[in-house]
Amino acid sequence: MSDSEDERSRIGSLAKKAISCSIEDVRDENDEKIVLRLRQELLNKHSLPPRHDDYHMLLRFLKTMDFNVDKTVTAWEEMLKWRNEFGADHIIHDFNFKELDQVTMYYPQGYHGVDKDGRPIYIERLGKAHPGKLMDVTTIERYLKYHVQEFEKALQQKLPACSIAAKRRVTTTTTILDADGLGMKNFSPAAANLLSSIAKVDCSYYPETLHRMFIVNAGFGFRSLIWPAAQKFLDPVTIAKIQVLEPKSLSKLLEAIDSSQLPDFLGGVCTCASEGGCLRSNKGPWNDPEIAELVHHMEVNPIPQTTKAPPHIKNDHDSSTRIATVESLEPAKGEWSQPQLLNKNTENSSSANTSIREDSSVNKEIVLQCLDRLKKLEKECTEISRIPVKHPEANDQKLLTGTLERIKSLELDLDKTKSVLHLTLAKQIQITEQLDSHYEDQRKRCCI
DSSP: OOHHHHHHHHHHHHHHHHHHOEEEEEEOHHHHHHHHHHHHHHHHTTOOOGGGOOHHHHHHHHHHTTTOHHHHHHHHHHHHHHHHHHTGGGHHHHOOOTTHHHHHHHSOEEEEEEOTTSOEEEEEEGGGOOHHHHHHHOOHHHHHHHHHHHHHHIIIIIHHHHHHHHTBOOOOEEEEEEOTTOSGGGOOHHHHHHHHHHHHHHHHHSOSOEEEEEEESOOHHIIIIIHHHHHTTSOHHHHHTEEEOOGGGGGGGGGTSOGGGSBGGGTSSBOOGGGTSHHHHOOSGGGOHHHHHHHHHOOOOOOEEEEOOOTTSOOSSOGGGSEEEEEEOOOOOOOTTSOOSSOSOOOOSOOOSTTOOOOHHHHHHHHHHHHHHHHHHHHHHHHHHTSOOOOOOHHHHHHHHHHHHHHHHHHHHHHHHHHHHHHHHHHHHHHHHHHHHHHHHHHHHHHO
């Protein structure tokens, strides 16, 4: 058999596997109407390149603009302009981040596994980050290019691969931020500038793919100071998607993620020892050769089979109550309304509107704001501590003396209470010994 015949046979085999696979795409009837309206607006303005003509991508931009079509058109056109200037459409192949190994050493992060619903898991170990050393091996501009490149890989490769593996449309991710060891040492002006740049890109150009976020190993300071302050900047929908777990609560991760998909430092059983560690392994269905082949070859417009929701189910934005559409992978040509299974351009992360939607980078920016306030508070406390102590005025002296007298009185009462307790305890021990002796005497007499 010739090489060309081998290739035709391989592609034919892939096509058969694709046809046998079906993917559930859950949609809302009202969403589809407004997406079609947005699409027509963009077509009229010649602002809808074929590679971005995707239902889910359009829907995400609508969500981040609260379904305001005019605002969405503006945000969409700004996104297209940025992609053209930044080179986002070709960055996967055009950019070589040669310092990746050093960067992950000073800022451990990466994708690892999927949750129980088949969504890719993204992990960052914030407490292990060293901003100063990170900036010694790369620059903000290069790291930002790497960040965008990773987003594009997630959208073009990971999410489609997860969709094939889960047999349902996967458009969102699960994020885990490990706060173990997080402190002021992990933040610096360089770190603030980097995270600010990332947040701007994510909010404006990659909105609405975060499904949920776990902030784990959160210490007392984070739970009692940073997180309560951060919630004031977030809307209820976003807060509901974030779960803050203290070190003893890592077991709750297993409710959403199988232990085989969790690194051991997060309470799982995976170590990826042969890959140099979990965050270096890039573990996931996107590494399955057959799935990767399907993602690479099958860019089709499948014909949907629509099943309407029962009348008693209310249509809303909850995926469990939407109209269900099943997409087969059978190659076919058709209109845009026949949704793409393996779209290469599904957008990621947070929101672009003033209400601040959900995204890990936005949350990190908020944390930075909170930490900046804490820094200012610490500085003020330090300055106050340096102020010379003044001797109190006469009235203040009397008040202070009275307070000290009351404290002494309380201390005397406490000492008396302790003495009574000790005497009572000694008495109880004496009674117990007498009872034991009495019972022992009775036992001996019974034996005689």
